[in-house]
Amino acid sequence: xxxxxxxxxxxxFVLPSxxxxxxxxxxxxxxxxxxxxxxWDLFTAEYIGLDNYRQFFKEPFLVQGLINTLIYAVTTSGxxxxxxxxxxxxxxxxxxxxxxxxxxxxxxVLVSTIGVGITFTVLMHPTKGSxxxxxxxxxxxxxTWLADPALALYSVAFIDVWKGVGLATxxxxxxxxxxxxxxxEAARIDGATRLQQFWRVTVPLVRPATVTVITLSLxxxxxxxxxxWATTRGGPGFASDVLASVIYKQYQAGFYGLSTAGNxxxxxxxxxxxxxxxxxxxxxxxxx
Amino acid sequence: MTRRQRLIGxxxxxxxxxxxxxxxxxxxxxxxxxxxxxxxxxxxxxTEWFFVENLIEVVKARNYMLLLAYFNSTVITVGAVxxxxxxxxxxxxxxxxxxxxxxKVIYACVLMGLMVPPAVVPTIWVLQGLNLFKTLTGMxxxxxxxxxxxxxxxxxxxxxxxxxxxxEAARIDGAKPLQIFFKVILPLxxxxxxxxxxxxxxxxxxxxxxxxxxxxxKENVTVQLTLFNFQSQFRSxxxxxxxxxxxxxxxxxxxxxxFNRQIVAGMxxxxxxx
Numbered sequence: 001x002x003x004x005x006x007x008x009x010x011x012x013f014v015l016p017s018x019x020x021x022x023x024x025x026x027x028x029x030x031x032x033x034x035x036x037x038x039x040w041d042l043f044t045a046e047y048i049g050l051d052n053y054r055q056f057f058k059e060p061f062l063v064q065g066l067i068n069t070l071i072y073a074v075t076t077s078g079x080x081x082x083x084x085x086x087x088x089x090x091x092x093x094x095x096x097x098x099x100x101x102x103x104x105x106x107x108x109v110l111v112s113t114i115g116v117g118i119t120f121t122v123l124m125h126p127t128k129g130s131x132x133x134x135x136x137x138x139x140x141x142x143x144t145w146l147a148d149p150a151l152a153l154y155s156v157a158f159i160d161v162w163k164g165v166g167l168a169t170x171x172x173x174x175x176x177x178x179x180x181x182x183x184x185e186a187a188r189i190d191g192a193t194r195l196q197q198f199w200r201v202t203v204p205l206v207r208p209a210t211v212t213v214i215t216l217s218l219x220x221x222x223x224x225x226x227x228x229w230a231t232t233r234g235g236p237g238f239a240s241d242v243l244a245s246v247i248y249k250q251y252q253a254g255f256y257g258l259s260t261a262g263n264x265x266x267x268x269x270x271x272x273x274x275x276x277x278x279x280x281x282x283x284x285x286x287x288x
Numbered sequence: 289m290t291r292r293q294r295l296i297g298x299x300x301x302x303x304x305x306x307x308x309x310x311x312x313x314x315x316x317x318x319x320x321x322x323x324x325x326x327x328x329x330x331x332x333x334x335t336e337w338f339f340v341e342n343l344i345e346v347v348k349a350r351n352y353m354l355l356l357a358y359f360n361s362t363v364i365t366v367g368a369v370x371x372x373x374x375x376x377x378x379x380x381x382x383x384x385x386x387x388x389x390x391x392k393v394i395y396a397c398v399l400m401g402l403m404v405p406p407a408v409v410p411t412i413w414v415l416q417g418l419n420l421f422k423t424l425t426g427m428x429x430x431x432x433x434x435x436x437x438x439x440x441x442x443x444x445x446x447x448x449x450x451x452x453x454x455x456e457a458a459r460i461d462g463a464k465p466l467q468i469f470f471k472v473i474l475p476l477x478x479x480x481x482x483x484x485x486x487x488x489x490x491x492x493x494x495x496x497x498x499x500x501x502x503x504x505x506k507e508n509v510t511v512q513l514t515l516f517n518f519q520s521q522f523r524s525x526x527x528x529x530x531x532x533x534x535x536x537x538x539x540x541x542x543x544x545x546x547f548n549r550q551i552v553a554g555m556x557x558x559x560x561x562x
Contacts, residue, residue, distance in 0.1 A: 024414065029404060112512055130330070
């Protein structure tokens with residue numbers, strides 16, 4: 001039998017990656033569906049049906065965590081998209097010190113989240129924090145930020161936006177650079193004002209960047225853990241708990257089955273939101 | 289530059305300074321203050337600078353734990369980034385050079401890797417079964433598993449720009465597949481490799497969540513975990529806590545100053561294509 005000449009691109013090149021990815025990512029993801037149906041201590045797993053899920057939707061603080069996750073993801077993603085676009089427009093308009101300003105806005109993205117979280121817990125201190133002291137100079141009685149159950153989640157979201165808006169801005173700057181100046185020229189000749197140019201030219205043509213920013217920040221927001229853990233640890237009470245912090249708390253408490261059920265819920269939540277959204281964005285793309 | 293642009297620039301500069309720079313200046317001031325002055329939390333110029341004293345005290349704390357943490361974090365980062373480069377480039381290479389039905393499977397995996405949140409407790413279960421739980425090796429492999437998707441995407445698109453004729457020429461000269469890959473292809477991927485090194489090493493150095501789950505225990509402590517643990521230990525010594533924050537902020541700052549271009553390339557790659 002004639003031996004087939006070996007391809008210079010052997011499939012086994014994929015093998016090292018496949019082994020690591022399958023054992024440490026795919027297998028845990030697949031078995032999580034089974035373990036979420038059990039009472040589990042890592043050694044023995046006892047099948048208890050959907051009890052973990054029932055508990056998840058019965059306990060008020062767990063339900064609160066689910067709702068908070070959605071609020072947190074939508075707030076941070078929305079703020080990053082809007083502020084990112086505005087900052088990108090500003091930072092591409094040829095203003096003074098433009099490249100320095102770009103660096104300043106982007107740098108927090110690269111800094112340790114834990115470091116940022118601790119810094120802001122001090123800055124947001126109700127009485128001694130610099131933010132409230134600055135507000136008091138303006139005659140405003142500042143809120144208690146992270147200590148106020150009604151406000152804690154939004155205070156954390158603010159820190160998240162502060163840290164992450166630079167990435168959205170960067171993606172938008174790249175998107176704006178891809179728009180041909182001819183469109184603006186044409187719009188100007190037709191007598192469009194700057195505001196009209198923004199709404200009629202910039203916003204529609206920068207759409208690919210918008211899709212990226214929304215998708216990335218929404219997935220990131222739904223999975224968010226470290227900013228919350230470095231600032232409030234889900235508190236006060238359960239006021240700023242999200243799915244990721246619930247998963248960690250249940251893990252710490254030894255409820256591995258329940259923790260894993262939380263993981264499956266987070267996975268399903270991301271899938272249910274992101275997959276239709278991506279499909280919708282693509283359909284709109286074709287319509288345009 | 290018009291007067292209007294200069295004016296907008298000036299106003300933006302003032303706002304950006306207050307919003308984005310003040311917190312970093314605050315970190316610096318807190319880090320050099322005395323214990324009692326730092327406890328006031330005020331945003332004021334330090335009356336006395338205790339930079340060296342605070343630095344020494346932080347490094348000495350808990351029997352030089354910070355040095356151990358820097359060592360561990362460096363080992364994890366270097367190990368994981370090295371594997372991400374070689375493994376990611378190999379997959380990207382096969383994806384681009386030898387399209388087959390498997391490509392769809394690989395792309396599905398890449399998409400999952402970017403989107404699906406890791407199932408933490410089952411991962412611990414797997415790591416325990418492999419005797420990799422609480423080990424640096426385990427941590428390195430976790431980072432490889434989680435970072436591969438990004439790495440493969442980045443390499444795949446770049447390999448498309450390298451002409452196949454180069455592979456052919458090497459093959460005719462008698463090079464084996466591994467030789468073609470390591471001696472011809474990998475060196476040509478240097479621009480992407482640099483970008484990947486910079487972006488991934490910052491991400492892995494800053495990683496907190498994964499170390500919290502998969503690497504508990506004093507002997508394996510990483511830089512971010514040290515910082516988190518000091519948060520409770522230094523409750524009354526905010527100057528030391530902030531000196532620690534300053535120390536973890538400096539490495540990304542240096543990388544940012546030297547590799548600004550690569551970071552921007554990495555963070556926006558593929559982004560605009562949608």
